[in-house]
Amino acid sequence: MDFTLFLFYAFAAVLLGASVGVIASRNSVHSALFLVLAFFNAAAIWMLLRAEFLAIALILVYVGAVMVLFLFVVMMLDINVERIRQGFWSYLPLGLIVAAILFIEMALVVGGKWAGLDAMPMPAEPAAGYSNTKALAWLMFTDFAYPFELASFVLLVAMIAAVALTLRARAGNKAIDPAAQIAVKASDRLRIVSLPAEKSN
């Protein structure tokens, strides 16, 4: 057993443990943190597979951005854990059956002749100085430039749609128009009244 294999089993074990932790922990903040750990280990396994760009992207995007947002949401929600856990034991047999079916199906597919280990041999050892990131970037900005740009349009539509559906000017909003504020004159705000001086006797 060489060192890489040892690392793989170590990361895989932590990954599985963390995944169980996500669904087993009672505190939903802990679940989210377990998920971060799971992502981290998945990234490490990708790194072992020489997919360093994907590994870094997973950490930057999921751990760095998505999970932080997730944590915010989880902290803001007031979840009653006990109510969610009701009926756990009654649902367990059904869940186990579904899990078993999924497992058998996956075994059939992975063990079948289309996706078995024979059908997917180990890729050849890349030459020294080969950059995974560069290869991906090359494809993304040449052959896949069209779908890459289209994907950016899809994201733009998502953004516009989110703004269009949620942004609203609230009634009683006290925001001020800066232009109107600058254009104001002294006479709009201040009324000078001349009062006759009072005589003191």
Next chain:
Amino acid sequence: MDFVMPDFRLAAPELFVAAMSLVILMVTSFAKSRARSAAFWLCEFTLLAAVFLTLFSGTVDRAQTFSGMYISDLLGGFLKAVVCLSVAVVLQYGRAYMADRKIDSPEYYILVLFAALGMMVLISASHFVSIYLGLELMSLALYALVAIDRDNPRSTEAGMKYFVLGALASGLLLYGMSMLYGATGSLQIHEISQRIYERSANDMVVVFGLVFVLVGIAFKLGVVPFHMWVPDVYHGAPTAVTLLVSSAPKIAAFAMAFRILVLGLFDLAEQWQMMLMLLAVGSIVLGNLAAVAQTNIKRMLAYSGISHMGFMLLGLMSGVVKGEGGTYAVNAYSSAMFYAVAYVMMTLAAFGMVILLSRAGFEAENVDDFKGLNQRSPWFAGMMLIVMFSMAGIPFFVGFFAKLSVLQAVVAAGNVSGQALYYWLAGLAVLMSAVGAYYYLRVVKVMYFDDAVDTSPLTATLGTRTLLSANALSIAAVGLLPNWLMQICAFTLLH
């Protein structure tokens, strides 16, 4: 690594619409009080210019660009022109309606334009990645548009249903695509067809993938049993958005079905033909029977749309007999394409009439709202008469010739194969069309023979009135001279 610089001229219409949508986004952000009308006119200009570009910049010969992800051919050019034109009509019909309900934000126009861009990409896509992205661009914009009347619970409910079911369908489509990729090792439609042909055996994995891809297509067309979203979305969405959802996306979905099934998976025709047959029969039967019971005209038109899409699939499936295409295949595909184009013409006019009867503070959505239309406006009662007769398939309107050419294709397939099944199919389709005539004629009956409950005059602008009249009259005109449109359909398919 060899990389050829793509030929951008081939994709000129898409690039133009994409660039203009960004320009409009910027312009409307800075044009404060005039943002709405600026967005409207710029969108209309963009769409009409795109019609012009697709018709006059396209190549006659089939050409690919962007590393085989984009295909430029006459079929795509013609369908894109129809899509852009119908979206331009949708914007004109819906403008006053949206303004009356104060939901005509500039985002509405921009999202409509993005949906049109998605449809154009989808029609010209020849690669699973570009098909999927075009589909998502179109669908995402449509989900948001359905929910755009956000203070109306029905509209948000419809948007939510459409979004959840649409996301599920996209997932199934993607799963099917990944199966096909796994089995053939390619995402490019022509390469997939080549690989399947070379292997010549029916692999389980390919058929497995086909089923999922077909479910995705059926969902987008809205055919039974993947039709559940159609009535609710048509009913809940603002009528101007219903108009959009019911028209141009059907053309895009037809193009997607044609490219994936006929061009990509032709060697599996025996499998998908049976599936399409079941979908078509289910849609024609259920669509027509359920429409009879509707009192809401938007729901009625939704079920009628389901049955029309079933009819279109009937044309699409009869191009292949025992896994082989023949000379009659072009007739079958062109009958399906003619049906899709004719349906878009009719649905635009039908929902256009529903919008015409609505006004600020009043939503015309029941069949009863058409009562006594003849007393209020004999001209538009006549226009609605044309539309309803055409949808029912009464000669000599375009709907009749669409149905006739599909039935001819089915019977021709029956003659070639010698299977009685095809004759039964044609007979069933005719029978169900007769059932369908009931609810179309009911609208005509209430218009002419019932007294008007609501006698307020129609408020539509002159532009909308003219366009709607032209739309309805074109249904009659193409019905009188259907040959040129049929020839265009056949000609674009042959190339």
